[in-house]
Amino acid sequence: MTATPAIRFERVHKTYRGASQPALSDVSFDIAPGEFFGLLGPNGAGKTSLISILAGLSRADSGRVSVLGHDVVDDYAAARARLGVVPQELVFDPFFSVRETLRFQCGYFGIPADERWIEELLNELGLLSKADANMRQLSGGMKRRVLVAQALVHRPPVIVLDEPTAGVDVELRQTLWQFIARLNREQGTTVLLTTHYLEEAEALCGRIGMLKGGKLVALDRTSALLSGRSHQVLRFKTDQALPEGLDARVTGRIAQIKAHDAAEVEQILARLRAGGVTVEDLEIGRADLEDVFLEIIHAEHA
Numbered sequence: 001m002t003a004t005p006a007i008r009f010e011r012v013h014k015t016y017r018g019a020s021q022p023a024l025s026d027v028s029f030d031i032a033p034g035e036f037f038g039l040l041g042p043n044g045a046g047k048t049s050l051i052s053i054l055a056g057l058s059r060a061d062s063g064r065v066s067v068l069g070h071d072v073v074d075d076y077a078a079a080r081a082r083l084g085v086v087p088q089e090l091v092f093d094p095f096f097s098v099r100e101t102l103r104f105q106c107g108y109f110g111i112p113a114d115e116r117w118i119e120e121l122l123n124e125l126g127l128l129s130k131a132d133a134n135m136r137q138l139s140g141g142m143k144r145r146v147l148v149a150q151a152l153v154h155r156p157p158v159i160v161l162d163e164p165t166a167g168v169d170v171e172l173r174q175t176l177w178q179f180i181a182r183l184n185r186e187q188g189t190t191v192l193l194t195t196h197y198l199e200e201a202e203a204l205c206g207r208i209g210m211l212k213g214g215k216l217v218a219l220d221r222t223s224a225l226l227s228g229r230s231h232q233v234l235r236f237k238t239d240q241a242l243p244e245g246l247d248a249r250v251t252g253r254i255a256q257i258k259a260h261d262a263a264e265v266e267q268i269l270a271r272l273r274a275g276g277v278t279v280e281d282l283e284i285g286r287a288d289l290e291d292v293f294l295e296i297i298h299a300e301h302a
C-alpha cells in the first residue's frame with residue numbers, strides 16, 4: 001500500500017466570476033510526505049489560486065484537495081490543523097505584540113501555547129529582540145518572519161510557503177531556508193513552496209511542478225528536469241548588439257546562448273567574432289532551472 005499523500009490535488013478546476021479563462025484547469029498531482037516540492041509558473045499561472053484552495057480560503061468549482069487524507073472542504077478543521085500556511089500578503093492585527101500574535105494563533109487551533117516552541121521559533125527566525133514589540137512597529141522583513149513563525153506555531157506536518165522571499169533581504173532568505181530545510185530534513189515536514197527565485201527552487205526542491213495558464217505543464221524531479229536538457233549555455237557580457245539570428249537571452253549586459261555541443265560553441269563564437277562583438281567573462285555552463293523554465297513556459301503547445 002502506498003502512503004497517504006501529504007497533499008493531493010485531484011482534477012481541480014476554478015474559474016473566477018466574470019473571467020474568460022479558467023484560473024485552474026484539471027490540475028492533478030500528489031506531494032508525498034517528507035517532500036520539498038516547488039510550484040513554479042509565470043505571473044497569473046494559478047499558483048496562489050491553487051494554494052488558496054488548499055488552505056481553504058477559496059473553493060474549487062470541481063475536484064478535490066486533501067491534506068494527509070483530510071478533504072479541505074468536507075474535513076476542513078482536520079486538514080487545516082495539519083497545514084501551516086505562509087501567505088504572500090502581510091496581514092496582522094497591529095495591536096498585538098509578536099509573542100501575543102503567536103500565542104493567539106495557538107488559540108485559533110484550540111491548542112495550548114507551547115512556550116518552548118514559541119521561544120525556539122523566535123530564536124530561529126531572529127525575532128527574539130522584537131518579541132514584545134507591537135506588530136505595527138516592525139519592518140516588512142520582520143513582519144514576514146512573524147508570518148513564518150505564525151504558520152509553524154501549531155507544529156504542522158505540512159507547510160506551504162507562497163513566495164515567502166519576495167522582496168526580503170539576503171539574510172532573511174538564508175535564515176528562513178536553513179530553518180525550513182532543517183524541519184524538512186530532521187522532522188520530515190513536507191514543504192510546498194512557490195517562488196520566483198528559480199535558483200532557490202533548484203537548490204531546495206527535490207521535485208518541481210510548473211503551471212502555465214492554469215494547467216500543469218511539467219512535473220518531475222528537479223534533477224530529471226535539469227538532466228533532460230542536453231544543451232549547455234554560453235554566458236558572457238557585451239556592450240554590443242548581437243548578430244541577427246542568434247537565439248540569445250539578454251539581460252542588461254549579460255547574454256546567454258544555448259549550444260548543444262562543442263562544434264556549436266565554436267560556430268557561435270565565430271559568428272560573434274564575424275559580427276565584431278567583443279565578449280567579456282565568457283563561461284560555458286550547464287542549463288539551469290531558469291533555462292528549463294523558459295523553455296517549458298515558451299513551448300508552443302505546452
Ligand SMILES: Nc1ncnc2c1ncn2[C@@H]1O[C@H](COP(=O)(O)OP(=O)(O)OP(=O)(O)O)[C@@H](O)[C@H]1O
Nearest residue numbers: 016017019023041042043044045046047048049050
Ligand atoms: N480573486 C480573483 N478574482 C478574479 N480573478 C482572479 C482572482 N485571483 C486571481 N485571479 C486570476 O486568476 C489567474 C491566476 O492567478 P493567481 O494569482 O492564482 O496566479 P499566480 O500564479 O499566483 O500569479 P503570481 O505569480 O503573479 O502571484 C490570473 O489570471 C488572475 O488574474
